[in-house]
Amino acid sequence: MGDVLEVADVSVRRGGNIILSHVNWSVNEGERWIVLGANGAGKTTLIQLVSGRMHPTEGRVSIIGEELGKVNLSELRPLVGLSSSALDAKIPDTERVLDVVRTAAYGMTASWNESYDQEDDGRARSVLASLGVDHLSERKYGTLSSGEKKRVGIARALMPNPEVLVLDEPASGLDLGGRENLLRSLSDLSGEVAAPVMIMVTHHVEEIPRGFTHALLLKDGAVFASGEINEVITSKNISDIFNVEVSIEENAGRFSLRS
Ligand SMILES: Nc1ncnc2c1ncn2[C@@H]1O[C@H](COP(=O)(O)OP(=O)(O)OP(=O)(O)O)[C@@H](O)[C@H]1O
Numbered sequence: 681m682g683d684v685l686e687v688a689d690v691s692v693r694r695g696g697n698i699i700l701s702h703v704n705w706s707v708n709e710g711e712r713w714i715v716l717g718a719n720g721a722g723k724t725t726l727i728q729l730v731s732g733r734m735h736p737t738e739g740r741v742s743i744i745g746e747e748l749g750k751v752n753l754s755e756l757r758p759l760v761g762l763s764s765s766a767l768d769a770k771i772p773d774t775e776r777v778l779d780v781v782r783t784a785a786y787g788m789t790a791s792w793n794e795s796y797d798q799e800d801d802g803r804a805r806s807v808l809a810s811l812g813v814d815h816l817s818e819r820k821y822g823t824l825s826s827g828e829k830k831r832v833g834i835a836r837a838l839m840p841n842p843e844v845l846v847l848d849e850p851a852s853g854l855d856l857g858g859r860e861n862l863l864r865s866l867s868d869l870s871g872e873v874a875a876p877v878m879i880m881v882t883h884h885v886e887e888i889p890r891g892f893t894h895a896l897l898l899k900d901g902a903v904f905a906s907g908e909i910n911e912v913i914t915s916k917n918i919s920d921i922f923n924v925e926v927s928i929e930e931n932a933g934r935f936s937l938r939s
């Protein structure tokens with residue numbers, strides 16, 4: 681199976697700072713990755729690269745075999761669905777939830793006068809249903825709770841049927857029930873045969889959904905560890921990247937932490 685994403689010796693510099701330094705990472709068909717690291721480790725920058733939102737300063741990034749810089753970013757973007765609170769914040773409060781999702785087929789964040797065919801309508805309803813929020817389709821986006829907004833943002837990212845789904849801290853700001861419900865939806869999604877490759881950024885091992893297969897740990901803009909999840913999410917590695925002594929336990933695919 682070929683690489684879905686390939687990051688080869690990538691560095692990113694901004695305003696005199698080295699944000700990513702010589703990062704290598706490859707993601708294959710059928711894998712579900714966690715990207716974990718402390719605040720400022722470079723997680724969001726890395727996923728901006730692999731979702732075709734920015735170019736590296738040095739090195740090579742390929743998305744489904746297409747190299748960044750050799751094709752238009754606008755051609756690569758529909759291949760990778762991205763959900764983040766920064767993107768959610770751009771959605772107008774007055775937009776109807778169904779339109780929030782349908783407009784994603786056109787790579788926009790507000791609805792104009794596109795003529796949606798029935799296929800788009802059906803797909804929007806089905807991605808909302810897969811995140812358990814189809815009952816909200818007629819609501820105004822601004823009236824949703826934070827957990828509901830996160831689900832709608834993920835449905836929106838899934839709308840163009842991307843090859844890769846990238847989630848930047850999808851569980852942040854959710855209460856325990858909201859987090860567990862979302863993680864269950866992500867586990868269910870990751871188990872579907874036709875599911876895209878998934879990449880989820882988080883700070884917390886407790887937020888790793890069941891079914892995720894690999895993890896990439898970033899520290900100070902460099903890869904600290906990368907590989908199969910049980911080999912990477914260890915007490916020693918997590919203690920090292922957060923500079924605090926912790927003990928990690930894994931139980932039936934979920935991780936817990938003791939300080
Ligand atoms: N355009 C920029 N100019 C200068 N510094 C930047 C720029 N973008 C990001 N940085 C810096 O790069 C570092 C990594 O940022 P990034 O957003 O990738 O971190 P992160 O791992 O996602 O952190 P968090 O967990 O807080 O979201 C931070 O120190 C940030 O301040």
Ligand SMILES: [Mg+2]
Pocket residue numbers: 723724725848
């Ligand atoms: Mg971030």
